Amino acid sequence: MKIAVIGTGYVGLVTGTCLAETGNDVLCIDIDKNKVEQMQSGKVPIYEPHLDVLFERNIKANRLKFSTSLEEGLEHGDIVFLALPTPEDEDGSADLKYILGVANQIGKLIKGYKVIVDKSTVPVGTSEKVKAAIAKNATVDFDVVSNPEFLREGFAVDDFLKPERIVVGSSSEKAIKLMEKLYKPYVRSGNPIIVMDEKSAELTKYASNAFLAAKITFMNEIANFCEKVGADVDKVRIGMGTDSRIGKRFLFPGIGYGGSCFPKDVKALHKSGKDSNYNFQILDAVINVNARQKLVLIPKIENHFNNNLKGKNIAVWGLAFKPETDDIREAPALYMIDSLLESGANITAFDPEAMPNVKRKLGDKIKYADGMYNALENADALVICTEWSIFRTPDIDKMKANMQNNIIFDGRNLYDVKDIENEGFTYISIGR
Ligand code: UDX
Numbered sequence: 001m002k003i004a005v006i007g008t009g010y011v012g013l014v015t016g017t018c019l020a021e022t023g024n025d026v027l028c029i030d031i032d033k034n035k036v037e038q039m040q041s042g043k044v045p046i047y048e049p050h051l052d053v054l055f056e057r058n059i060k061a062n063r064l065k066f067s068t069s070l071e072e073g074l075e076h077g078d079i080v081f082l083a084l085p086t087p088e089d090e091d092g093s094a095d096l097k098y099i100l101g102v103a104n105q106i107g108k109l110i111k112g113y114k115v116i117v118d119k120s121t122v123p124v125g126t127s128e129k130v131k132a133a134i135a136k137n138a139t140v141d142f143d144v145v146s147n148p149e150f151l152r153e154g155f156a157v158d159d160f161l162k163p164e165r166i167v168v169g170s171s172s173e174k175a176i177k178l179m180e181k182l183y184k185p186y187v188r189s190g191n192p193i194i195v196m197d198e199k200s201a202e203l204t205k206y207a208s209n210a211f212l213a214a215k216i217t218f219m220n221e222i223a224n225f226c227e228k229v230g231a232d233v234d235k236v237r238i239g240m241g242t243d244s245r246i247g248k249r250f251l252f253p254g255i256g257y258g259g260s261c262f263p264k265d266v267k268a269l270h271k272s273g274k275d276s277n278y279n280f281q282i283l284d285a286v287i288n289v290n291a292r293q294k295l296v297l298i299p300k301i302e303n304h305f306n307n308n309l310k311g312k313n314i315a316v317w318g319l320a321f322k323p324e325t326d327d328i329r330e331a332p333a334l335y336m337i338d339s340l341l342e343s344g345a346n347i348t349a350f351d352p353e354a355m356p357n358v359k360r361k362l363g364d365k366i367k368y369a370d371g372m373y374n375a376l377e378n379a380d381a382l383v384i385c386t387e388w389s390i391f392r393t394p395d396i397d398k399m400k401a402n403m404q405n406n407i408i409f410d411g412r413n414l415y416d417v418k419d420i421e422n423e424g425f426t427y428i429s430i431g432r
Contacts, residue, residue, distance in 0.1 A: 001178075006073055015149070082118050107138035111140060119147055144198070232431070255296060315379035323389065328357045
């Protein structure tokens with residue numbers, strides 16, 4: 001099938017590449033000329049496992065092309081995906097300026113029937129707005145479909161190629177048939193394509209992300225309570241997770257959720273509620289508890305150093321908001337670092353992928369180590385913020401040789417408490 005993808009951010013690029021992988025003829029459009037040139041020369045502009053292999057293969061096969069021309073995209077694609085940013089507005093709502101900006105141009109440019117697919121995370125009712133914006137100038141028939149993505153960074157290629165479900169929101173039989181045909185190769189395992197109305201599809205995305213954020217936040221509160229009463233959150237987590245109604249996943253406590261989706265989506269759903277005169281009390285709590293949780297280790301660190309962090313050398317392992325990504329948006333590590341810097345500590349950080357992004361943001365406010373052990377040189381303490389695999393089984397002797405004090409504040413519960421204490425470390429983690 002002939003597909004256009006407007007916007008080559010994280011979602012657009014994964015969508016375009018993975019649609020090419022099953023034989024579709026995909027043209028990706030972006031207004032950023034440099035980025036388009038970079039992609040045309042075969043370079044993937046983001047870090048996402050396995051994307052580079054698929055990217056190269058499909059460019060070689062001439063199934064994946066790039067352009068800056070929206071007109072070309074709309075001429076090429078029978079199905080046109082909008083994968084445009086919906087940044088957080090000052091009041092917490094999702095800003096639709098990019099989506100509606102493009103929708104306003106589509107009507108003039110389409111010359112035959114098109115299915116316009118909204119892949120971005122957008123508030124309930126957006127497909128109606130997109131439809132109206134296109135209809136203003138359109139002289140041909142078109143349909144607008146809401147098709148939210150459920151891609152996890154770090155697993156996006158796998159999530160796209162083998163989705164647990166695909167949600168298609170549309171009231172047009174013709175558009176639904178085309179979407180089912182497009183996605184058939186991805187659900188051979190029998191996973192469903194769930195068809196519903198546009199508004200329900202839009203809300204499904206927000207409800208899923210807000211639910212997962214609430215699930216994590218609930219466990220973070222249980223972990224904090226475990227510390228008060230001397231229980232072990234790891235045991236509680238396993239005890240709870242074996243109930244299939246609860247499930248084992250997304251029960252890991254830590255220093256809060258971050259990233260480009262959960263924080264933004266929870267706030268946007270909360271704001272949508274307000275706009276419709278509905279007060280999402282549970283989301284209020286999720287937002288507030290998560291903000292507190294990002295700094296939950298700070299009082300423990302201060303306490304350990306008698307409220308004097310001035311001149312203390314703190315090593316930080318992990319800067320990305322989670323492993324397998326270089327994304328630092330809303331990363332708990334950055335909140336931790338800000339607070340530690342304010343207290344006068346010196347920070348030396350290491351992250352396998354995210355350091356260039358942090359350098360651009362923090363510059364020389366902190367030091368960047370070229371290896372995880374180098375970050376520990378003369379450290380008074382190590383703070384772990386992201387659970388990269390390489391941090392899970394470190395060389396303990398190397399750690400001790402480099403550190404001044406054998407103390408670890410672990411925001412991701414990487415080690416068995418007894419084991420690491422037996423190695424001679426003071427170990428402070430979450431809920432244990
Ligand atoms: C999420 C959704 O999972 C995905 O379906 C959606 O489309 C986009 O948002 P992503 O932001 O890539 O994906 O990351 P995810 O793996 O879901 O983790 C989100 C945050 O929750 C991370 O900060 C992670 O560290 C945190 N988390 C996750 C926990 O603190 N505990 C857990 O048990 C799971």
